[in-house]
Amino acid sequence: MKKFLLIVLLLAVVVTGWYVINRHPAAAAETPEKPAAKVETALLKSEPIAQTIEVFGVVAPVVERVLAAPYDLVIHKRVVGVGTKVAAGDLLLEVEPTLDAKLALDAARSLAVLANKSLAATQERFDLKLATNQDLLTAQQVEQDARLKVTSLEARGLGGDGRIVASEAGVVSKLDVFTGGLSTLGTPLITLATSSQLVARLGVEPAQAGSVAVGQAVSLTSAHRGDGTEKISATVSVVGAVFDPVSGAIEVQAALPAGAALLLGERVRAEIEIAKKDSALVVPRGAVLPDDDKQILFTVKDGKAMRHEVKIGLSTDELVEVIGDNLRAGDAVVTLGNYELEEGMAIQPAAKEASVGGKEKAEDKR
Numbered sequence: 001m002k003k004f005l006l007i008v009l010l011l012a013v014v015v016t017g018w019y020v021i022n023r024h025p026a027a028a029a030e031t032p033e034k035p036a037a038k039v040e041t042a043l044l045k046s047e048p049i050a051q052t053i054e055v056f057g058v059v060a061p062v063v064e065r066v067l068a069a070p071y072d073l074v075i076h077k078r079v080v081g082v083g084t085k086v087a088a089g090d091l092l093l094e095v096e097p098t099l100d101a102k103l104a105l106d107a108a109r110s111l112a113v114l115a116n117k118s119l120a121a122t123q124e125r126f127d128l129k130l131a132t133n134q135d136l137l138t139a140q141q142v143e144q145d146a147r148l149k150v151t152s153l154e155a156r157g158l159g160g161d162g163r164i165v166a167s168e169a170g171v172v173s174k175l176d177v178f179t180g181g182l183s184t185l186g187t188p189l190i191t192l193a194t195s196s197q198l199v200a201r202l203g204v205e206p207a208q209a210g211s212v213a214v215g216q217a218v219s220l221t222s223a224h225r226g227d228g229t230e231k232i233s234a235t236v237s238v239v240g241a242v243f244d245p246v247s248g249a250i251e252v253q254a255a256l257p258a259g260a261a262l263l264l265g266e267r268v269r270a271e272i273e274i275a276k277k278d279s280a281l282v283v284p285r286g287a288v289l290p291d292d293d294k295q296i297l298f299t300v301k302d303g304k305a306m307r308h309e310v311k312i313g314l315s316t317d318e319l320v321e322v323i324g325d326n327l328r329a330g331d332a333v334v335t336l337g338n339y340e341l342e343e344g345m346a347i348q349p350a351a352k353e354a355s356v357g358g359k360e361k362a363e364d365k366r
Contacts, residue, residue: 036346039337041300042284046329049321050276051314053211056223057202059256059266061193064173067164069183070156072098080190082175083264086166092190093164095157098182105158108149115139115146170194171264193264198256200234200268203249211274212239218254223267232260236272275314280321287335288312288320297322298334298341305334305345 077094080086097105122139125131153159174191177183200220204212213236220232238253254270262268287297288310299306306326313321334341341347 036303036348037305037337037341038348039300039334039341041332042287042335044299044322044327044329044331044333045282046279047282048276048278049280049282049314049316049319050217050273051316052219052271052273053204053208055202055204055208055252055270055272057200057252057268057270059198059262059264059268060201061171061173061264062197062199062255063194065167065170065192065194066188067092067167067190067192069185069187069189070164071104071153071158072101072182072184074098075177075179075181075183076162078175078177078179080172080175082172084172086170086172086192088166088168090166091163092166092172093177095162095164095183097158097162101158105150105153108146108153112143112146112150115143119143164189166192168192168194173264197258198260198262198264199237200254200256200262200270202252202254202268202270202272203244203247204252204272205248206243206250208274209239209250209252212236212252212272214239217273219271219273220254220256220260220262220268222262223269230261232256232262234260277314277321280313281323281327281329282319282321283333284335285315285318285320287333287338288322289338295322297324298338299327300332300334300347303347305341305343305347307341307343 073095074097075093076096079091079093086092119139119142122131122136126133126136157164170192172190173193174188176188176190183189200218202218216236218234218236220234221230234254234256236252237255238251240251240253243250252272254272256262283297289296295310295312297308297310299308308324308327310322310324310327313323315321334347
């Protein structure tokens with residue numbers, strides 16, 4: 001019996017020893033080493049950054065001259081159209097005075113002749129002591145008034161060749177008449193942009209208008225010709241102080257450089273540079289993550305993730321300025337895969353992996 005118990009005890013010791021010897025390798029096999037996080041990185045750069053706002057507007061002249069009807073007239077012929085460039089003295093319209101306007105001129109001329117004869121008669125009677133000084137002064141005043149009226153009507157073109165010409169060079173920006181139409185005295189006929197200087201009249205939202213100031217840089221492109229047009233550099237020349245209830249915007253004007261490839265009346269898209277720094281630490285937008293009420297980003301050092309709390313400065317559509325401790329230009333910043341990172345995690349940059357894979361593929365092709 002004792003011999004049997006001894007044999008059982010020896011077998012138990014052997015089994016226990018075998019289990020202890022083989023237990024640790026099995027546990028190690030069941031718990032594989034945690035792989036490194038795969039991320040994409042970009043270099044933290046120190047470079048200029050500018051924050052802009054996008055607005056829209058229209059190209060307009062700095063100065064406009066409105067030519068009004070000098071007398072009641074009928075449009076005989078329109079020589080120009082909207083957009084026509086004219087020089088001083090160029091013919092704009094051919095017109096003909098109405099019958100009433102012709103009658104007014106004839107009446108004024110007749111009155112001037114009679115007033116002149118009356119003055120001559122009064123002067124003779126005065127010389128013969130048959131008229132007083134007051135009679136003579138009255139006759140002189142009547143004659144002068146009649147003569148001035150005729151001069152005024154003729155100066156406005158009545159009795160002339162019916163040609164309305166440009167008083168100075170410019171571009172026809174508006175035409176308010178049609179052939180055969182009647183225009184009374186003072187009615188606008190043509191609006192002439194008389195200055196070669198053009199401006200972009202831009203509509204800025206009231207919430208953004210406070211950040212716009214005279215002298216800020218503006219980049220302009222045509223809104224009609226697509227994204228392939230060349231950008232035109234301009235500057236803010238006027239910041240309006242009146243709210244337009246129709247458009248819901250405040251007008252801002254940007255003076256265009258001479259020879260700008262934009263047409264009068266053309267719609268434009270503008271980016272106004274409201275803030276700029278000549279040197280700032282900038283990263284792609286995807287590198288910065290929200291964390292409750294904080295902003296964070298991860299850098300890579302010695303193959304490990306390092307967490308940084310940062311403040312956001314200026315931003316563009318693609319870049320953002322970051323302000324924080326222990327950040328230097330040239331640091332590798334995680335731009336993709338950062339949502340899964342924690343402080344101290346091992347990093348395996350995807351960019352390196354991609355480059356190695358690309359090399360292997362190239363070698364395979366060879």
